[in-house]
Amino acid sequence: MANENIVAKDGRFRVVSLAPDVCLTPSKNGVPVPYPITHQLDQSQHCSPNVFLQGKPVYLHNQSYVDNVMGDEPGQGKGVVSQTNVFISHDIDHSKSVYVNGRAIVRTADKMWMNWKKP
Numbered sequence: 001m002a003n004e005n006i007v008a009k010d011g012r013f014r015v016v017s018l019a020p021d022v023c024l025t026p027s028k029n030g031v032p033v034p035y036p037i038t039h040q041l042d043q044s045q046h047c048s049p050n051v052f053l054q055g056k057p058v059y060l061h062n063q064s065y066v067d068n069v070m071g072d073e074p075g076q077g078k079g080v081v082s083q084t085n086v087f088i089s090h091d092i093d094h095s096k097s098v099y100v101n102g103r104a105i106v107r108t109a110d111k112m113w114m115n116w117k118k119p
Contacts, residue, residue: 004107006098008056011042013108015066015089021115023075023085032080035072037114039089043067051100061094061104069115082115089114 007013020034047057047064066089078085093110106112 004109006053006105007041007059007108007110008053009041009044009047009059009064010054010056011040013041013059015039015041015112015114017071017114018111021069021072021075021082022080023072024077024080025075026077030077033075035075037069037071039066039069039114041066048100058100059091059106060100061091061106063103064106065090065116065118066112067118072115079115082117084115084117087115088118090116 015038017037021037022032022034024030025033041059044059044064044066047059051058069086069089072085075085089112091106091110091112094104094106098105
């Protein structure tokens, strides 16, 4: 039996970076600075239109994403790797056996890409 929970568009769920987002911070030479970034899933977009978890739309693999990363706002020169700043997070991992609206669900322990370009 799994210990993970299904995630939904709900502020109780949070995505936290495993490694800092290194962004160029405005200065004379654009200094790379590491920023810890987070997301609250109440900012999710394109969740299930008709399946809910405690009244909140279920977050769906390869459809839903979370907008506006928090934490790297000072890095206006954009990410050294991602070339983005305060963009989206979307899932990498997902359930292999539970589907909603034909899409796999995402669970609390699943990994996500953070600060990615918008679809």
